[in-house]
Amino acid sequence: MGLTGGIATGKSTVSEWFRQKGAAVVDADQVARRVVEPGTEGSRQVRERFGDGVFRATGELDRKALREWVFRDATARRDLNQLLHPLIIRQMKAEIQEAQEEAPDRPVILDVPLLIEERLTHLADTVVLVYIPEELQLKRLMEREGISEEEAGRMIKAQMPIEEKKKFADVLIDNSGTRADTEGQVDALWETLLSKSGSNRL
DSSP: OEEEEOTTSSHHHHHHHHHHHTOEEEEHHHHHHHTTSTTSHHHHHHHHHHOGGGBOTTSOBOHHHHHHHHHHOHHHHHHHHHHHHHHHHHHHHHHHHHHHHHOTTSOEEEEOTTTTTTTOGGGOSSEEEEEOOHHHHHHHHHHHHTOOHHHHHHHHHTSOOHHHHHTTOSEEEEOSSOHHHHHHHHHHHHHHHHHHHTOSOO
């Protein structure tokens, strides 16, 4: 199951609830960090393209320096994506396979913020979108980050609109109500996942 959402929609919370229920969660953000650890192919390729200036003396990637570079340079951003995306996808596929071999009846959740934008929906049988209306997304982002409406709006506009993402989703988890409402939807989806996997208990 591919799990996605927009900034401040609550995707990470929903992902963690599935993990607590016993799902194997493959987290794209964590995978992206692992593929550039010191000594990896990803680390070598990034150094080759961007130089020593985006690395610390310890050999670890200086994410802030790299982020600032690719934020202001569209060509650099494209190059970074072309370098890392194949490595991230390969690693995610390996982790999916490992999880399935370890426990064939255990549901696997792919937690991928850009699942739709990066055309990775083919990795999942079902695409689940954690959804809230954009005006609520704006309000929650302002509260969470302590930022202005203008800044929050800019961050949201940098992503695919949440209403557009709805068109690609097989299942919506509406997180605009109470915590209990959202948990109820997660519980129902979890039961569906278990029945599909042919397992009543993990």
